[in-house]
Amino acid sequence: xxxxxxxxxxxxxxxxxxxxxxxxxxxxxxxxxxxxxxxxxxxxxxxxxxxxxxxxxxxxxxxxxxxxxxxxxxxxxxxxxxxxxxxxxxxxxxxxxxxxxxxxxxxxxxxxxxxxxxxxxxxxxxxxxxxxxxxxxxxxxxxxxxxxxxxxxxxxxxxxxxxxxxxxxxxxxxxxxxxxxxxxxxxxxxxxxxxxxxxxxxxxxxxxxxxxxxxxxxxxxxxx
Amino acid sequence: xxxxxxxxxxxxxxxxxxxxxxxxxxxxxxxxxxxxxxxxxxxxxxxxxxxxxxxxxxxxxxxxxxxxxxxxxxxxxxxxxxxxxxxxxxxxxxxxxxxxxxxxxxxxxxxxxxxxxxxxxxxxxxxxxxxxxxxxxxxxxxxxxxxxxxxxxxxxxxxxxxxxxxxxxxxxxxxxxxxxxxxxxxxxxxxxxxxxxxxxxxxxxxxxxxxxxxxxxxxxxxxxxxxxxxxxxxxx
Amino acid sequence: xxxxxxxxxxxxxxxxxxxxxxxxxxxxxxxxxxxxxxxxxxxxxxxxxxxxxxxxxxxxxxxxxxxxxxxxxxxxxxxxxxxxxxxxxxxxxxxxxxxxxxxxxxxxxxxxxxxxxxxxxxxxxxxxxxxxxxxxxxxxxxxxxxxxxxxxxxxxxxxxxxxxxxxxxxxxxxxxxxxxxxxxxxxxxxxxxxxxxxxxxxxxxxxxxxxxxx
Numbered sequence: 001x002x003x004x005x006x007x008x009x010x011x012x013x014x015x016x017x018x019x020x021x022x023x024x025x026x027x028x029x030x031x032x033x034x035x036x037x038x039x040x041x042x043x044x045x046x047x048x049x050x051x052x053x054x055x056x057x058x059x060x061x062x063x064x065x066x067x068x069x070x071x072x073x074x075x076x077x078x079x080x081x082x083x084x085x086x087x088x089x090x091x092x093x094x095x096x097x098x099x100x101x102x103x104x105x106x107x108x109x110x111x112x113x114x115x116x117x118x119x120x121x122x123x124x125x126x127x128x129x130x131x132x133x134x135x136x137x138x139x140x141x142x143x144x145x146x147x148x149x150x151x152x153x154x155x156x157x158x159x160x161x162x163x164x165x166x167x168x169x170x171x172x173x174x175x176x177x178x179x180x181x182x183x184x185x186x187x188x189x190x191x192x193x194x195x196x197x198x199x200x201x202x203x204x205x206x207x208x209x210x211x212x213x214x215x216x217x218x219x220x221x222x223x224x
Numbered sequence: 225x226x227x228x229x230x231x232x233x234x235x236x237x238x239x240x241x242x243x244x245x246x247x248x249x250x251x252x253x254x255x256x257x258x259x260x261x262x263x264x265x266x267x268x269x270x271x272x273x274x275x276x277x278x279x280x281x282x283x284x285x286x287x288x289x290x291x292x293x294x295x296x297x298x299x300x301x302x303x304x305x306x307x308x309x310x311x312x313x314x315x316x317x318x319x320x321x322x323x324x325x326x327x328x329x330x331x332x333x334x335x336x337x338x339x340x341x342x343x344x345x346x347x348x349x350x351x352x353x354x355x356x357x358x359x360x361x362x363x364x365x366x367x368x369x370x371x372x373x374x375x376x377x378x379x380x381x382x383x384x385x386x387x388x389x390x391x392x393x394x395x396x397x398x399x400x401x402x403x404x405x406x407x408x409x410x411x412x413x414x415x416x417x418x419x420x421x422x423x424x425x426x427x428x429x430x431x432x433x434x435x436x437x438x439x440x441x442x443x444x445x446x447x448x449x450x451x452x453x454x455x456x457x458x459x460x
Numbered sequence: 461x462x463x464x465x466x467x468x469x470x471x472x473x474x475x476x477x478x479x480x481x482x483x484x485x486x487x488x489x490x491x492x493x494x495x496x497x498x499x500x501x502x503x504x505x506x507x508x509x510x511x512x513x514x515x516x517x518x519x520x521x522x523x524x525x526x527x528x529x530x531x532x533x534x535x536x537x538x539x540x541x542x543x544x545x546x547x548x549x550x551x552x553x554x555x556x557x558x559x560x561x562x563x564x565x566x567x568x569x570x571x572x573x574x575x576x577x578x579x580x581x582x583x584x585x586x587x588x589x590x591x592x593x594x595x596x597x598x599x600x601x602x603x604x605x606x607x608x609x610x611x612x613x614x615x616x617x618x619x620x621x622x623x624x625x626x627x628x629x630x631x632x633x634x635x636x637x638x639x640x641x642x643x644x645x646x647x648x649x650x651x652x653x654x655x656x657x658x659x660x661x662x663x664x665x666x667x668x669x670x671x672x673x674x
Contacts, residue, residue, distance in 0.1 A: 001567040009564045013550070020552045080548035083513055088565040088609070089538030151371060155364050159354045168350060169368065172343035173375045175336070179382040196385060204378055211371045217531070218287055221515060222363035357475040359515070439476050 003094050010090070010098025015105065017074035024069045024106050025113075032065035032110070033117055040121060054122030055185040062111050063145065063178050067170045069110045070103045070149020071163050079158070082223065092216035096150060100212065103146030104139075111138045130188040137184040137194075140201040144177045145170075147208035151215070157223045176204045228430050231423035238416035245409035261319050263410055267417035268312035269338060275305025275421065276341055276376070279348070283369030286362055292436065293429070295362035298369055299352060300428035304421055306345040313338055333383035340379045344372045358436060464489055464524060464613055464644045465510055471518030472505055479505045480668045483519070487613075491644045492635060494655030497665030503648040504545060506665065507617045510646060511542045524613055538566070541611030541638075543631075545618040547598035551591030555582055555601050558590050562605050576604040580630060596627050603630050607637070614638045614645040620654060632658060 001009075018024055039057050040050045077085070085095065115138065118124070126134065152166040152173075159165060180200040187194045246263035282298030285291075316335065317327040329335055348368055355361035465487035472480040479502045487493060487510075497503050508514040512523050512533035524539055526532035542548070549558050559573040577583050580600040590598060599619065606614065614635060620628045635645045635658065649655050655662045664671045 001565060005567075006565060009561070013553070013561055016557075017550065017552050074552075080544055080546050081550060083508070083511070083542060083544065084548035084562075085565070086513060087511065087537050087540050087542055087611075088562060089534075090565055091534075155351065155368050156354070161354055165347070165350055165354055168343070169347040172340045172347065172379075173372065175340055176375070176378040176382040179385070183385070200378075200382055200385070204375075207374050207378065208371075211374055215367050215371065217534075218363060218367055222360055222367065359473070359517075360475075 001089075003091055003097075006090055006094035007097040007101060010085075010095060011101040011105075014074055014099060014102035018072065018102070018106060021072075021074050023072045023074065024110060028065055028068045028072070029110055029113055032061055032114055035061050035065070036114065036117055036121060051123045051125065054118050054124035055126070055189070056182055057122070058115060058118040059141075059178055059182040059185070062114055062141070062181070063174050064171070065114070066107045066110060066142065066145045067149050067167060067174065068163075069107045070146045070170070071153050071166050072106070075099055075103060075150065075153055076157060076162065086220070092220040093213045095220075096154075096212045096216045099150045100143070100146045100209075103150060104143045107142035107146050108139050111142055124185075125189055126185065127188070133184065133188055133194055136198065137181050137201065140198070140205060141177045141181045144201065144205045144208060145174060147205065147212055148173055148177075151208070151212055151219075154219045154223065176200060180204070228423060228427035231419070231426055235416065235420040235423040238412075238419050242409065242413035242416040245405075245412050249405040249409040250403055258319075258322055259406075261315050263413045265312060265315035265319060266410060267414045268308045268315060269334075270414060271417055271421045272305055272309040272312050272338060272341060274418070275301045275308060276345070276373070278425075279305060279345075279369050280373035283366035283373075286366040287370065292358070292362065293433075295358075295366065296429045296432045297425070298366065299432060300425040302345055302348050302352075302369075303428055304424045306342065306349065308417075308421065309338060309342045309345060313342060333380050336383040337376060337380040341376060344376065348372070358439075462489075462525065463487060463522070464491075465522070465646075467509070467519065467521040469519035470509065470516050470521050470528075472502075472509055472514055473517050474505065474514070478668060480509065481518075483509075483670050485510075485663075485670060487644050487646065489642050489644055490639050491661075492639060492659045493644075493646050494652070494659035494662040495646065495648045495665050495670070496650065496652035496655055496662055497648075498650060501665045502668045503650075503665055504617055506670075507542070507544075507615050507646065507648050510613070511540050511615050512537055513542075538609070539612045540615065541606045541609060541613065542615045543599075543602050543606065543617065543619040545621070547590075547595070547602055549590040549598055549601060552589065554587050554589055555593060555597070556586040558601060559604055559608070563608065566609050568608055572608055573604075576608050577601075579607065580604045581626075596623055599623055599627055600630065603627075603634050606634055610641070611638065612641070612643040614643060616645065616647045618649055619647070621649065621651070 036057065039053065043049055115134070119126070148170045149166070152169040153162070155169065156162045156166040180197045184194045184197040184201075187197060242263065246260050249260075251257045251259060278301040279298045282294045282301060286294035286298065316338075320329060321327040348365060351368060352361055352365050355364060463486050465485065467483050467485040470480060470483040470485075471478065483506065495503060495506065505514055509516060509521070509528070510523060512526065512528060516528050521528040523533070524536040526536040550561070553561065556573065556577065559577060560570050562568075563570050563573045574583075574586075577586055580603050582597060582600050582604065585593065585597055588597070590601070593601070602619075616631065616635075620631055623631070635647075638645055647655055647659055652662060652664075
């Protein structure tokens, strides 16, 4: 079976499991929405300030909770399933790619929900014409977060503190994504070009993809 | 422990000389005696980056050669590095509060990168602490060390794309902005701190090696289970 | 004929503990070898070593011609079939979905999953979630998987433990088919008596060492 077919099948099963477990949209997303509602409440009725910080809060919460989506329970296999996949001849790089694919879709959906809620609750100044640029930045950050989360989830696989430990590993390394995402929105609001920030996201996504594929076999060995 | 003891002794001597030079050199005209803090701040940050580089190097060498000493080097460098990173950040914040009027300058890529590195170190050491199997620990932390070294420069670039307010680097090839004595003191301290780093890393590696061989001696699978004493079941 | 497995002075450490030491083991085509040993003697680690899933720390070995500890193992893994002491299933998927997942990854037609389920007697349980199925049902599901993937090297770790006689017969039939196709099987159990009925030879494993006869 080809690399692409394996990737698609593994992503399909990850998504099917998430549909049944529902962690991303039944637990993580509501939690993130509560967090989103807490900032304006903490600020009181300073309406202009709320609308100013909207995009920044979106990206900070998007990164923090988006990585929880990337580290969700259905993104980890027990030892038996790892053995099964290994003995079915699944390429470790395809395991990485499949997981990143499923994670990117879920994280993108999560960020879209969070973004819509932010627009409704904070009323930021973002022109409608910028929708494609906003969508592009959301997708690219989702891919990067998913790559980082998959790598960190594998590194912390099988450990008792997997989710907390992987979050600690992901958070500092996700700073380029946070900066690029939030600066894209700043640039949109200021009517400036977004190209440098898109290039930064692209570089980060590609660097993590290369790292994930290069480390796939050593990681597979490290979790035996 | 011999090698490490000698190194620590030499490093302590060098630090004493560096400290004496730092405290006797003429003070900066604008910042006064306060500027002497750079004698700790600059060497600490230099070591923070050096230690991070050495951890990455040890990680990659372990992945390539699979020799335990490369893992010990990566671990020892990370443990010592996290200490110097903390000292570097703390002294930088004290200096910044005094000279810039603010402890933290968000537009400075070096500051942000150092802070990120500090948390990467913490994650790296937390990961090591969570794994018992020495080979699994070596492999997974080596992978993290190798991935982090790709990602940290991106942090630098991303923050660098903001505007930077930081003062330019103090050492320049064409004529220094510092008085000569201050420069000499700082260079001596740089050397002394580097020696201290080497001494601490070597000492930590020796301790780790001793720990590993002790753990190996007592680890015998299946040896802990003895046949049950069935005749005594009634006495329990 | 070439050996299917060959281990020479193999040692394995896990979690900082030596689990296997000085293991010498040969497996010829059409052979069924049993390995008996008490709890904690290293049986599962030995099986996973033969499945190329555990790194060896000392000695050398080949499995299906691939040197252990090299990337050659990736080439032969799909010819190894493992029935571990815990069933390898995804609990949130149904029995059919589990088998279809295997078919897709092994590039087999999906219709074969359904007929294999019939062979092992699970057609009525096809829509049961694997997490809600009994141990015996999951074992039958694993037999169906191994019938589909046709491994040359079959490794069974406490596979018949706790099974009714018809499920045990099913596993014997799986072994018989593997051997008839030129493959070989290794069965591991704490129950030496049960092994002696299905195996050509039984070896003993005690505190990580392999000894002939049990």
